[in-house]
Amino acid sequence: MGPAAQQVELSVEDSTPFVLVDGAVLRANPGQQTLLVRGDGDLFAAYGRTADMQAWLSDATYTAIDLDTDGEPTSTVVEPAVQPEEGEPAEGETEQTGRNPAGSDLWLDSFSESDQLITDMQLPEGMSILIAKDGTEPAPSDIMVSWPVDRSTPLVGPLITAGGIVLLVGLVLYVLAIRHQRRGRGPRRKGPGPLPVTEPIDLSVEPAPVREALEEPKDADAASGSDSEAAADAKEKRTERRALKGRRLLVLPALGLAGLMFAGCSSDSWPQFDAATPTPTPTQTVITPENQKPPAVTQAQASRILQSISATIEQADADRDIDLAGTRLSGMALDARSTDYTLRGTLADREPPAAIPTEAIEVLLPQATDEWPRTVLVLSKSKSDDTIAPTILTMTQADPWSNYMVTNIAEMQASTEIPQLAPAWLGTSLITENAAAFLTLAPDELATAFADVVDSGEKSEYYGSFDPVALSLADSIVQSRNAVTQALADGGAAETSQAAFDVAPSDDPAVAMATLDSGAIVAVSLVDQEKITPKTSDAVIRFGENPEAKALTGAEEASNGVVTTYGLQLFFSVPSQGSTEQVRLLAVHQDILNVEVIK
Known part of the structure; x- marks a missing residue:
């Protein structure tokens, strides 16, 4: 029997921090690919799209291993195609350090071991594998790829x-033949021979004399009987031995x-005839457009990224570490965390923000692109705790070297219906200004339109464009404003102070991702400001029982007034032009962003 595997050693002639093995090298032979990397210390390997890995390595020197014209693996040193940005070295740092590939969101999967790394994979076309240590030390040069050899004999x-x-x-026939032969050995009588020639009778011949019978002695008769009995016994024994011998045969x-x-x-x-055949699952037929770009992330990759984001934010919330939170949050989501950390540092009974559920990804809508920035929409929920509301968020990767940052996040009601979306393996497009004309409301106009509904109510020209859920949210904002005004009146401060309100789009751009019905899911953010100012110079605004204002301003009163800023993060489903549907509110999240004393 031959060897169980076919092995090929990949030679690395020059030492570089990274080794990029093209997927064609691993697909040189059929079967599952086993990668063996040996070296001293920590070893790292990751696989992903070849174009993404080349983009990640575009500013670094690395060794590329590919197949030559004869189908043999060959290594080439690739110089940086993009010059890295020059910056001042950190304190105590004398030379530029490398970039550690561990923890990047770009990889579809990664592996880390010490001294020896073995992993099985089956890379499809367009994939490659990156091998390194920490991005600074030379990558390991002892690399071997093996494929199983089929030694089955079906x-x-x-x-x-x-x-x-x-x-x-054959044995049965042989026994039957012996039996037939033995049966054919019984006593046989010979037939009479040829008759003599007839001759004439001579009457003159005298008749033969009559002889007397001879009598046998009695002892001779006894001897003859005993001999016949012995012969019969011997014959019976021989027959039994033959029969036993036949049975043994x-x-x-x-x-x-x-x-x-x-x-x-x-x-x-x-031969294996009972191999399990997968049963196809009926899915909606989706025609892939020509020149379709790959989705930004896969299902497994998105799950890993979401878990990393949730764990990082949860740790930052526990430590009130805004720098750590800034590695995964941006925009209004980060501003809200900064305010929350300040408040929880003063208010001991304030609950931390809810963690992002990661147990199940209900919706994954990645942008189909091979460029940057890349955007992904995710809807996740908890299976073990029904009290945790499903969370919808958008995350963006600015460049190949950055991780995904959450830009918008909100909670959904369980009964909310999501419009028809493209499957995760296909992805969708990010709607730009040119494509916004196909929607009933352009993404950059959506926040302004909703703000007008809040301020003008039924008099707004956009009032009929929003569904009852969105109008209910607008009405609740108006009611909260009325409650502030009523509180001033109840406190006897209506004559000495006044309240003004304003809601407007924030500086964060809208994120719009196309749906299958030519509509879009649009994420926008608004800033809702509440300004209370005194009417006379003698009046002051006292914070009274407002612990949040005291914690954020560090004061008890404001002589010129106070401005409280709230942030609203909203997700809408916007139909296409010509549709009779209204703009539906999918999710909403509100945070206090700041309380500022007017100077």
Whole structure:
């Protein structure tokens, strides 16, 4: 039996921090690919799209291993195509350090081991694998790829069985032939020979004399009887021995045949006809457009990224570390965390923000692109805790060297219906200003339109464009404003102070991702400001029972007034032009952003 695997050693002539092995090298032979990397210290390997890895390595020197014209692996040193940005070295740092590939969101999967790394994979076309240590030390040069060799013999079992059957038939025929031959050895009588020639009778011949019978002695009769009995006994014994010998001839080969057929017959010695065949699952037919770009992330990749984001934010919330939170949050989502950390540093009974659920990704809508920035929409929920509301968010990767940052995040009601979306393996497009004309409301106009509904109510020209859920949210904002005004009146401060309100789009750009019905899911953010100022110079605004204002301003009162800023993060489903549907509110999240004393 030959070897169980075919092995190829990948030679690395020059030492560089990274080794990029093209997927064609691993697909040089059929079967599952096993990668073996050996070296001193921590070893790292990751696989992903070849174009993405080349973009990540575009500012670094690395070794590329590919197949030459003869199909043999060859290594080439690739110089940086993009010059890295020059910056001042940190304190105590004398030279530029490398970039550690561990933890990047760009990889589809990654592996880390010490001294020896072994992993099985089956890379499809367009994939490559990156091998390194920490991005500074030379990458390991002891790299080997192996493929399993099929040593199964599926015809051995059938052939042995057929041979055993033929052998058994031959043995039966052999025994029958012996039996037939033995039966044919019984006593036979010879027929009379040829008659003599007839001659004439001579009457003159005298008749033969009559003889007297001879009497045998009695002792001779007894001896003759005993000899016949002994002969009969010997013949019977010989017959029994022959019969026993025939049975042995039949039994011994049968036992040998059973041992041949059943000893050492494994599943590899038989054809496998009962292999499980996957049952296709009916899905919606989606026609892939020509020149379709790959999705920004896969399902497994998105799950890993979401878990990393959730764990990082949860740790930052526990430590109130805004710098750590800034590695995964941006825009209004980061501003809200900064305010929350300040408040929880003063207010001991304030609950931390809810963690992002990661147990199940209900919706994954990645942008189909091979460029940057890249945007992904995710809807996740918790399976073990029904009190945690499903969370919808958008995350963006600015460049190949950056991780995904959450830009918009909000909570959904369980009964909210999501419009029809493209499957995750296909992805969708990010709607730009040119494509916004196909929507009933352009993404950059959506926040302004909703703000006008809040301020003008039924008098707004956009009032009929929003569904009842969105109008209910607008009405609740108006009611909260009325509650502030009523509180001033109840406190006897209506004559000495006044309240003004304003809601407007924030500086964060809208994020719009196309749906299958030519509509879009649009994420926008608004800033809702509440300004309370005194009417006379003698009046002051006292914070009273407002612990948040005291914590954020560090004061008890404001002589010129106070401005409280709230942030609203909203997700809408916007229909296409010509549709009779309204703009539906999918999710909303509100945070206090700041309380500032007017100077």
